[in-house]
Amino acid sequence: MTPLAARAGDLLGPRHTTFVAALVTPHGAETDAVGTDVHGDVELGSVTKGITGMLWRDAVSRGEVAEEALLGDLLDVPDALGQIRLASLATHSAGLPRLAGGSEMLGRTWALWRSGRNPYREDLGGLLAQLEDVKVRRPKPAYSNLGFELLGHAVAAAAGRPYADLVTQRIAEPLGLVDTYVPTSVAQLRPGAVTPRNRAGRSVEPWSNEAVAPAGGVRSSAADLAVLLRAMLDRTIPGADALDPLAPFVGRMRIGAGWLTGPLLRRTVTWHNGGTGGFRSFVGIDRDHGVGIALVSSTTRSVDRAAARLLAEAGDA
Known part of the structure; x- marks a missing residue:
């Protein structure tokens, strides 16, 4: 066990029995994993939204998507949703609810908590069939999984390929990521896939599904997350301007294309966290000090505080 894993374990506590960690500093990178290895892939959850934001900015730079493109230009959606700008989806300011599906999704949420x-x-x-009942509210900052589902699928439509292929071809392959992929069914999980577990430690279903993929479907490993962090810090990742804050969000936070930027333990950090039925994640960079941290645990217990502490300690070193 490396010093990184030992320190992360101390901060997380004994109930985090399986986790992966990556730390990048100006002096190098450190990766480790507990309960798996550095190539064991884990669910990133809503950290995926940051990747989707990068794919959108990359598509704009390629000329595939106009800067002011509307959702209806790319997807067959009801008229009210068709007038939403992709930029509004990317900053959670489109007036969309958190989820589509209404009362049916409430029942599914109960099934998640009851049986995983x-x-x-x-x-x-x-x-797309669920969108007929979606009401567009007054545009204001409001976190929306639905918005990022639609953003990612719209960008994929503009590129003429599924979202999962877009992640592979425009993020994973250019950066040399070998464990980063988007399974859209359980059958597509790789042999090294880490099992998701709930707060009690019981295994639950992976979140492997086409619709939610752009909002929470990317899987990655400690080894790949170290490469991703370095590319974010040196801005060699495609669509790097997604990291740059564009608009106010909540409290003292500002938002770029998915990525939040604001104060965290007296530092300015660009970050996103995530949670699925069996994982919690945090990916963040402190650009002022040239450090980045990724921490993902196979549990529904938060990793945010531990990750923020690791990032602050790295910046102080």
């Missing part, structure tokens, strides 16, 4: 079932079960066609 994945509440996201639609393919893209099923997601």
Whole structure:
């Protein structure tokens, strides 16, 4: 066990029995894993939204998507949703609810808590069919999984390929990531996939589904997350301007294309966290000090405080 894993374990506590960690500083990178190895892949959850934001900015730079593109230009959606700008989806300011599906999704959420079932079960066609009942509210900052589902699938439509392929071809392959992928069914999970577990330590269903993929479907490893952090810090990752704050969000936070920037333990950090039925994640960079941290645990117990402490300690070193 490396000093990184030992310190992360101390901060997380004994109930985090399986986790991966990556730390990047100006002096190098350190990776480790407990309960798996550095190539064991884990669910990043909503950290995926940051990757989707990068894919959007990359598509704009390629000329595939206009800066002011509307959702209806790319996906077959009801008229009210069709007038939403992709930029509004990327900053959670489109006036969309957190989820589509209404009362049915409430029942699925209960099934998640009761038996660990994945509440996201639609393919893209099923997601689009749910939109007839979605009401667009007054635009203001409001976190929306639905918004990022639609953003990612719209960018994928502009590129003429599924979202999962877009992640592989425009993020994983250019950066040399070997464990980063988007399974859209349980059958697509790789042999090294870490089992998701709930707060009590019981195994639950992985979140492997086409509809939710752009909002929470990317899996990665400690080894790949170290490469991702370095590319974020040196801005060699495609769509790097997604990291740059564009608009106010909540409290003292500002938001770029998915990525939040604001104070964290007296530092300015650009970050996103995530939670699925069996994982909690945090990926963040402190650009002023040239350090980055990724921490993902196979449990529904938060890793945010431990990750923030690791990042602050790295910046002080």
